[in-house]
Amino acid sequence: MNKVFFGDCRDTMRDLIAQGVKVQMCVTSPPYFGLRDYGHAGQLGLEATPAEFVAAMVEVFALVRELLADDGVLWLNLGDSYNAAGRTGHGTRQGFKQGTNRASAEKADNCRPSVETLKPKDLIGIPWRVAFALQAAGWYLRQDIIWHKPNPMPESVTDRCTKAHEYLFLLSKSERYYFDQKAILEPVSPNTHARLSQNVQEQIGSERANGGAKTNGNMKVVGRKFDPGAGNKNNPSFDAAMAIMPDERNKRSVWTVPTQPYSGAHFATFPPALIEPCILAGSRSGDTVLDCFFGSGTTGEVAGNLGAQLDRL
Numbered sequence: 001m002n003k004v005f006f007g008d009c010r011d012t013m014r015d016l017i018a019q020g021v022k023v024q025m026c027v028t029s030p031p032y033f034g035l036r037d038y039g040h041a042g043q044l045g046l047e048a049t050p051a052e053f054v055a056a057m058v059e060v061f062a063l064v065r066e067l068l069a070d071d072g073v074l075w076l077n078l079g080d081s082y083n084a085a086g087r088t089g090h091g092t093r094q095g096f097k098q099g100t101n102r103a104s105a106e107k108a109d110n111c112r113p114s115v116e117t118l119k120p121k122d123l124i125g126i127p128w129r130v131a132f133a134l135q136a137a138g139w140y141l142r143q144d145i146i147w148h149k150p151n152p153m154p155e156s157v158t159d160r161c162t163k164a165h166e167y168l169f170l171l172s173k174s175e176r177y178y179f180d181q182k183a184i185l186e187p188v189s190p191n192t193h194a195r196l197s198q199n200v201q202e203q204i205g206s207e208r209a210n211g212g213a214k215t216n217g218n219m220k221v222v223g224r225k226f227d228p229g230a231g232n233k234n235n236p237s238f239d240a241a242m243a244i245m246p247d248e249r250n251k252r253s254v255w256t257v258p259t260q261p262y263s264g265a266h267f268a269t270f271p272p273a274l275i276e277p278c279i280l281a282g283s284r285s286g287d288t289v290l291d292c293f294f295g296s297g298t299t300g301e302v303a304g305n306l307g308a309q310l311d312r313l
């Protein structure tokens with residue numbers, strides 16, 4: 001079922017659009033601005049300025065938008081980088097190639113761009129620049145999900161924190177779109193169970209601050225006595241609903257997913273666990289999932305595996 005097309009994704013997508021192809025969702029990670037040279041003609045990410053990179057991303061994702069079903073979504077993973085201190089020129093053009101291990105990753109990381117309009121050491125802010133440009137181009141910017149990396153690349157910095165996150169933007173083509181929230185519910189935390197199992201009505205609650213100067217009673221953990229006159233929502237049926245302890249809750253917007261060692265000869269591959277929720281929420285079994293920056297093909301592998309699992313159910 002997987003189809004892999006080689007070439008500049010802009011040319012490929014124009015061909016697919018001409019053939020009338022439609023996809024339900026796209027999940028992708030473009031080359032990051034100025035980070036590394038993948039060593040092939042027409043590659044993106046080596047633009048001289050953030051503005052040029054953003055313009056290239058807008059061009060790419062306009063094509064994705066044409067391929068996307070009207071109720072489709074785009075999950076876009078982007079990381080940020082810092083403006084080089086005291087260097088001139090574009091680092092990636094100094095001949096560094098993609099590598100296969102941490103040493104070469106660090107070497108690639110050292111070839112950061114130097115943007116004249118920014119000060120040395122400035123965070124470039126590429127993810128949000130791209131996100132706002134896509135919003136201006138018509139996309140609905142629905143969410144900034146933080147990909148929290150519990151095993152970030154060590155950094156020898158002493159004047160800021162070690163970077164341990166990237167962004168995963170959820171964008172949609174239309175105001176209403178296909179999103180299977182139930183497919184990605186997560187287990188509730190033990191704290192939630194403890195809180196919901198308290199007998200709120202019998203609680204006295206803690207004293208208010210400022211010597212109890214406020215007169216509207218002691219503070220409780222959740223819930224208030226039902227007062228029809230006050231119009232509050234905590235009536236008996238609310239409390240009954242609270243007494244049913246859910247096992248699952250809506251997925252939160254911070255996703256903790258470890259990075260994985262570079263597989264084979266490829267850099268910056270998706271950890272499968274990062275994109276599984278994207279595919280589960282954004283598509284049904286049998287739908288077509290697009291990754292226009294396919295790299296080592298993680299998206300194809302994960303979509304194929306999930307499709308096979310769902311078919312077995």
Ligand SMILES: C[S@@+](CC[C@H](N)C(=O)[O-])C[C@H]1O[C@@H](n2cnc3c(N)ncnc32)[C@H](O)[C@@H]1O
Pocket residue numbers: 007008009010028029030031032038042043044045266267268269270292293294295296297298299
């Ligand atoms: C961050 S990597 C994506 C890795 C991928 N998510 C994976 O799991 O392997 C970006 C990829 O985009 C490719 N690329 C760069 N410019 C491209 C272009 N114009 N068309 C298609 N792919 C391009 C790079 O060669 C690289 O493989």
